Amino acid sequence: MEKKEVKPLSKIRSGEKARLVTIVAGRGLNNKLASMGLVSDVEIAVVSNSHPGPFVINVKGSKVMLGRGMANKIMVSSCGNEKVKSGSGRQS
Amino acid sequence: MKKLKAALAGNPNSGKTTIFNLLTGSHQHVGNYPGVTVEEKYGVCRYGDYEITFVDLPGTYSLTAYSEEELITRNYIINEKPDVVVDIIDASGIERNLYLSMQLMDLDIPLVLVFNMSDIAEQRGLVFNIEQLSVLFEAKIVKMVGNKGKGKQELLEAVIETSGIPGKSRIHKMKYGDEIENELEKIEKAVLTEEPALCQIYQARWLSIKLLEQDDEITKKVQSSKVNTIVESSVNHLKSIFRESPEIIMAGRRYGYISGACQETIKTTAELSHNYSDMIDAVVTHRILGLPIFLVLMYLTFFLTFKLGSYPMSWLEHLFGWAGENISGFWEPGSNNWLKSLLVDGIIGGVGGVIVFLPNILILFMMIAFLEDSGYMARAAFIMDRIMHKIGLHGKSFIPMLIGFGCSVPAIMATRILENKRNRLATIMVIPLMSCGAKLTIYALIIPAFFEPYFYGPMMWLIYLIGIILAVICIKLLRLTIFKGETVPFVMELPPYRLPTFKSIAIHMWQRGWMYLKKAGTIILAASIILWFAMSYPKPDTSSEQGKLEYSAIGRLGKVIEPAIKPLGFDWKIGTALIGATAAKELFVSQMAIAYSVSDPELAGMTLREKLSANYTPLTGFCIMLFCLIYAPCIATIVMTKQETNSWRWAMFQFFGLTALAYIITFIVYQMGSLIFN
Structure with a gap:
């Protein structure tokens, strides 16, 4: 939590975690993402971010794939290099 | 015999259909909801003194008005008033799955929660305090393992028991926090006095929640300008406090409630850092290997559908040919009798022409069911998405278009894998441009008649290519004109890989074939x-x-x-x-x-x-x-x-x-x- 700077999710590397700050998108997309667990403050683990390739995240225990454009709209604050936990994804 | 009506709701990939198959077996009816392309499925299950009709609602993550499936789900629950709603939850991804449950709770309906795939959750080290969860969510909770048939009886008991409880409102209502609750209260008061007719259909609290969320469908139904003004000022007020629209804040609050409830009632005993799904994904969604693997699987699907299918197809052709000859035998050879011609050329020829496609359709849908149930389809969509997105289609559109090279009929049926209506319609419209097997016979007649042998290959290639290019152009045009609208942003869950059950594949095949x-x-x-x-x-x-x-x-x-x-x-x-x-x-x-x-x-x-x-x-x-x-x-x-x-x-x-x-x-x-x- 050293860094508090806000950056797009697409800048987070594979294996890193980030905390969602806001989503810069219209209402429909915002709602769709919210229903899949992407709401403020949720912890997102980036499973795979290889360019050009699938952008896969783990949020609340389920794997979700995003288009790269979408990953640019999701603003996060980095929470360092902790190892990605899979499974339930809940913070203990 | 008492009759009950129960609806199955749940997230996509929560194993809803597996449980539906488990409950109703092959006694299922498949149709379309009126006016839309979403499938409607229901089936009957007899248990003790009860005859329970189960309706398999479309899989959804939430109950907003943004998609056809969500609208159908919520309107079904509101209008048809099933005796019980069964919410199927993937126990290994419980928090995300409970989000839909929270919205079902907002509807104040008799609810049963099913923690499906509880064996996988336990393998991952999750221990649930079912009793406590059941109190927090005010619903019976049944642990099930759908694909192994565990928990069926418990679920039926819970459904019957829940249906017997007289309608009462929930004690624990989901509270959205003081600021939002204040606004909800204002709106609720206005709605109760200004819109009594709407309150007959919907509950006032639910109406207020939806109005504050600026839900398109509900907002359109409100006539009173007083209510609209109040909603508008509430929305603006909340926006000024939170700097975000109320619906997003409310979604966050729901997850907050879920996290809180789960923290108290779910213990994690082990932490698995990797599971087999991740390992498979590392290979099949690999940036270099992904595409070749996909193409090989598609080739296999295509090959089996049309090559393997050609054997039973020729048996059927022989059978109809034999039947035609036998019927002709009743008349003198060369007879011009109209009845003979009608029977042999019209009816047997017509019926035969339809039935010979059946093996193709059965094999194709077996393959599709396997790809979908195993979880691979989601990956395939992702791999193809980068290419398909350029022409304004979803990655999954590739599959029906490919099948179109065999025959348009199964290809059009295969567009059912596309969730978005515009994508689906656009894909259906251009499928005939893929040169099918029957058109191949025309090319096979024409090309050798007019061209030199060394042009055979290039000519064939050219005509197929023209079809593909035209399809791409047509889709582009359609997406810019009548199927206008933003390309659906690509967000998709990657469900864990599972081995599909034989039963679910068989049911799927049977339904498609029969349909x-x-x-x-x-x-x-x-x-x-x-x-x-x-x-x-x-x-x-x-x-x-x-x-x-x-x-x-x-x-x-x-x-x-x-x-x-x-x-x-x-x-x-x-x-x-x-x-x-x-x-x-x-x-x-x-x-x-x-x-x-x-x-x-x-x-x-x-x-x-x-x-x-x-x-x-x-x-x-x-x-x-x-x-x-x-x-x-x-x-x-x-x-x-x-x-x-x-x-x-x-x-x-x-x-x-x-x-x-x-x-x-x-x-x-x-x-x-x-x-x-x-």
Whole structure:
């Protein structure tokens, strides 16, 4: 939590975690993402971010794939290099 | 016998359909919800004294008004008032899954929660305090393992018990926090006094929640300007406090409630850092290996559907041929009896033409069910998405389009894997541009007739390529005009890999096969008989086949349209064959054969190919292929389009649109070609 700077999710590397700050998108997309667990403050683990390739995240225990454009709209604050936990994804 | 109605709700990939199959077995009915392309499924389960009708609602993540599925789900629950709603939850991803449960709770309905795949959750080290969870969510909770058939009885008991509890409102309502609750209260008061009619259908609290979320459907229903003003000021007020729209804040609050509840009641005993799904994904979604693996799997699907399917297909063809011969046997050889002709050429030919596709359809849907149930389809969509997105389609559209190279009928049925309606319609419209197996017989006749052997391959390749390019252009145009709208942003869950059960694949195959036979079969049969009639009547005195064709309704029609097709380089014989080929494309070949069967002394002893090359130029030959590639799809395809889009409008649009396109393109090619070659 050293860094508090806000950056797009697409800048987070594979294996890193980030905390969602806001989503810069219209209402429909915002709602769709919210229903899949992407709401403020949720912890997102980036499973795979290889360019050009699938952008896969783990949020609340389920794997979700995003288009790269979408990953640019999701603003996060980095929470360092902790190892990605899979499974339930809940913070203990 | 007491009757109960229960609805199954749940996230996509929560194993909802597996549980539905477990409960209802093969006693299922599949249809479409009126006016939409979403599938409606229900089935009956008898248990003790009860007859419970289960409805399998579409899989959704939430209950907003942004998608057809979500609207259907919530309107079904509100309007049909099932005795119990069963929410199927994937226990290994419980927090995300409970989000839908929270919205179902907002609806204040009798609810049963199923923690499905609880064995996988336990393997991952999750321990649930079911009793406490049951109190927090005010619903019976049943642990199940759907694919192993565990927990069926417990679920049925819970459904019966819950249905017996007289309607009461929940004690623990989801509270959205003081600021939001204050606004909700204001709106609720206004709604109760200003919109009494709406409050009869919906609960006032739910209405207020939806109004504050600026839900499109509910907002449209509100007439009172007073309510609208209050909602507007509430929304603005909350926006000024939170700097975000109320719906997003409320979504966050729901997750907050879930996290809190889970923290207290779920213990994690082990932490698995990797599981087998991650390992499979590392290979199949690999940036270099992903595409080849996908192409191999698609090739396998295509190969099995049309190669393996060709064996039972030829058995069926033989069977119908045998039946036709036997029935002809009742009449003297060469008899012209109309009943014989109707039975053999019209009915047996028509029914046979429909049923021979059945093996293809069964195998294809077995493959699709396997790819979908195993979880691979989501990955395939992702791999193809980068390419398909460029033409404005979803990654999954690739699959039906590929199948279109075999036959348009199963391809159109396969568009059911597309969730988005616009994508689905756009894909259906262009599927006929993929050269199907029947069109191949036309190319196989024409190409050797007009071109040198070393051009065979390139010619075939060229005509297939033209089809693909036209499909891409048409989709682009359609997406810019009638199917306008933002390309659905790509967000998709990657469900964990699972081994599909034999039962679910069998049920899936059976349903698709039956649907094909029942719905398409009847109409295709009727259309085939009409076409047979038009080709055989009225009958002239002459006994020559060509004379009969020329005298028949279709032959006359061919003559009528001759002036119109002259600029394309076609004469009435080609015109007649083209009209006849709408029954089935391969008929073009036999129609041409009949049209040229006359014993013209100059043409005697020549094969059909030789006759064609003697009568037409290679340019005309090419134009025939071009026109056959593009113009009106066959009857079976038109009927399928009608079935799948639920409207004759789209079927007619496809029919006339493609014919017009064929005319324009062939016209240009023929006229330009004539200028160059003469």
